[in-house]
Amino acid sequence: MLMDGAMPEPSDRRSRKRLATRRAISLAADRLFRERGFDHVTVDEIAEAADVGRMTVFNHFARKEDMFFDRDEEGREILQETLRRRDPGVSPIETLRRLGHRLVAEQAPFVQFSDGSLDFVRTVEGSETLKARARAIRDEIAQVVTAALSESVGRDPGDPDARLAAGLLLATWTSAFILAHQTFRLRRDAEEAKAVLLAIVDKGSVGLKAAMAGTPYA
Amino acid sequence: MLMDGAMPEPSDRRSRKRLATRRAISLAADRLFRERGFDHVTVDEIAEAADVGRMTVFNHFARKEDMFFDRDEEGREILQETLRRRDPGVSPIETLRRLGHRLVAEQAPFVQFSDGSLDFVRTVEGSETLKARARAIRDEIAQVVTAALSESVGRDPGDPDARLAAGLLLATWTSAFILAHQTFRLRRDAEEAKAVLLAIVDKGSVGLKAAMAGTPYA
């Protein structure tokens, strides 16, 4: 399973220090965001808490939101790699459905249900800015999936069918994620939440296959 | 067809003046946005061009983006009303598919293809802020559709199936809109663009019905 987990510590001192600074900022920011809510923390306070200058914060994170969402790249890579290494005997859509099941089985960070994940969701829900960024990331991932899908069947990037399929896929996964977390918040049962998530992924997959009938994606 | 077109001019002078001010701001803003791009126009300049104070601008429009997207309410209402007045013999999803066809046939403002609509799309594409707002509106509409769908079949608002269906529907319409405009930009043929739009709406509808098989939405 890709997602190389623990990036090898870089050897040169400069990169190590840079990474340490970045982590200090990220850590301070996360703590403050969870304590007081994203919108009630200023960048100055984060800089202060991380004991760096304000400009250093913006040197590491172009936007304030990036201090919160700092692992979205992994999601893109998993989707890309999965489609790239797909078994040609299994359709792209079915490949992605199975990916969903595999991620849940492997307790991947994206589909975990715990106190921490509730905090995460609560923090996002509490801020328009974070919700906006989440939507932007969703659209960026849809772009990546569009490209990966069309590549996986040898059509031009941006193929209309691939775009529609990617949009439907992301809509499905978003609903699945939200409803599973809602279930977990109410029932406090991670197994039940996972079941809800997979049920929706499967339902969406049925729809996706029907919409893509007659194309190589289904 | 609802969408009352030309709001009856209000009778009292106060409301008339207020509306005139609002229109002056909206007009000035639209012109400037199209000329120089959303991000290269400041609120001060809009106030200046509309010959009002800066605070008056924010009195009429809570956010700068609202001066650009000032007709999104209509979209929500059309969807709500359509589902509310639906023929009980036709499923909600089929009702919405037919709505798409009807809007295109009636040249509704949302699905028109013209030089103006290209400008509109170009202006949105040119600004992260506007794209963010467009995504937010899409999600708000998905909420409205979720509520309207569940109401239309007598389930609780926020029914999981309705949420998934609404997500898939908005994904479909978004793809349809984008791809139709792309077609129009390249081919300059409004009829062809409409055909593309309806083809995608129909394809999505097939998927939606399959995903919702066994529920009252299909």
Added chain:
DNA sequence: CATTTCTTCGTACTCAGTACAGTTTTTCGT
């Protein structure tokens, strides 16, 4: 016409993000 309500708009503020420039630290070639 007096009172109340609504609209307009100024002043002063907060905060994210940018431009530019100066200092320190690390690296690397010699």
Added chain:
DNA sequence: ACGAAAAACTGTACTGAGTACGAAGAAATG
């Protein structure tokens, strides 16, 4: 080991959206 180049850190000063507060003017209401 030394000096130059590269990169990281940081301060100052700015832009621009959006908010808090409140005053002045216009219109509705009895």
